[in-house]
Amino acid sequence: MSDHDHTHDHDHPPHLAHHFDTPTQQFESGKLGMWVFLATEILMFGGLFCAYAVYRANNPDVFLYAHHSLNTKLGAINTVVLLASSFTMAWGVRAAQLGQKPLLVVMLALTFLGGCGFMGIKTVEYMDKWEHAHWVGPWNEYHPDHQADESHAEADFGPDAPPENGVLPEDHPAEGSSEAEAAPGMVDQSPAPTGVEQPDRATETAPAPQPDAVAARSPAEPALPQDRVSLIRPAANAPAGLRTEVVAGDDVPVAEAPYPSRETMTPLDRDRTHIFYQIYYLMTGLHGLHVLIGMGLIAWIGVRAFAGHFGPAYYTPVDLVGLYWHLVDLIWIFLFPLLYLIH
């Protein structure tokens, strides 16, 4: 083992710290520490997975409905990109173990490019969400504070079929005979109005604090006392603006899936839809942050590999960064089906 033939005053390999007996012990200790760190990472993501699980368990229709705005094709491509970069990373570790320096540099470069590809596709996805008012908070068309006059291309999401009578049960028991007209009037309140169904949105008078229930009623109709009005919107406008049918080329078609429609979705579900996007952005955002960190680490490792720092005697940084990168891949393996492939 020529690399270990190096001797100096202490007669130990150059990368062996004094508090370790052997390079093996040092390597195993470093790897153990990395695994402990990865465990904390899993626990951190576990909090988000918990939020996801609780919210989905209690709002299955929201997830079925809202996930249609995610681009399954791009998500699948990103999965492949990340898997490929994991493969090149593992290959890079192998090259480091075998002392194949040029191959190691190439593999690290390919892995870095995989991260670039992933983040690029992710950027495309995020920008598409932004353009369709599917961002977070008031920039989400389902958020109560969403301002419809923003310049988002919300009109792309046309209104679905007009509401059916049968789906308005006892939403407004106090309204009595006016219930029949309630549905069209309430449409104005939908956070994602379109030009077709919302020509007179300018008549809306209520500033923010009053959720739209009173002010948004049709102008001809006298406003009900606040205590008579349910703040729950009729089921008919439930998921305003979202398509239930899959558009060709935009998503993986799902045959005959019993997806909730705006007729079957409860108003509460519609009001909660924007929370799906918050969970989506938190999970994918934290994951994307990890991808960026991993890319930085890989770049650092790549520079050191190019300088010839790694070989069979010492490749611990390559191995540990590889573990980090694989964990990023691991998280995405769960994120992809949970967010993009809801059924």
Add this chain to the structure above:
Amino acid sequence: MEHPPNEPQATPSDQLHDPGIAPDQPHEEHIHVVPLSLLAGIFVALLLLTIATVGAIYIQAGDLNIWIALAIAVLKAALVALYFMHLRWDSPFNGVILITALAFVAIFVGIAITDSTEYRRNLNPPPGMQPVESPDV
């Protein structure tokens, strides 16, 4: 890096390694090199499983769909952890750490889900809302 001919082929640490690995792989004292063919095979398997998980949404399995998707994801994760992350040949303690973390996440999520539906019967549904049966995840 090839072995010098006088290097002993089986060091004590090698006994921890999987004996099924081709003996022509070069070994450092503490190095286990994964064969490239195995890495490539795992990668192909991961790609096939990705196709499978996308195709699985065509299966009308109702509540089982989420479990099918999760089973495929767990299988993919196991392949990544065992081979790409080298856990199959590592000290078992590394795997114990991973399993422990996953177990605590499972406890966290499982109890949180159970608890989140526990009080629903005590809530008055909003006007027009039907009491919702607690759905399976």
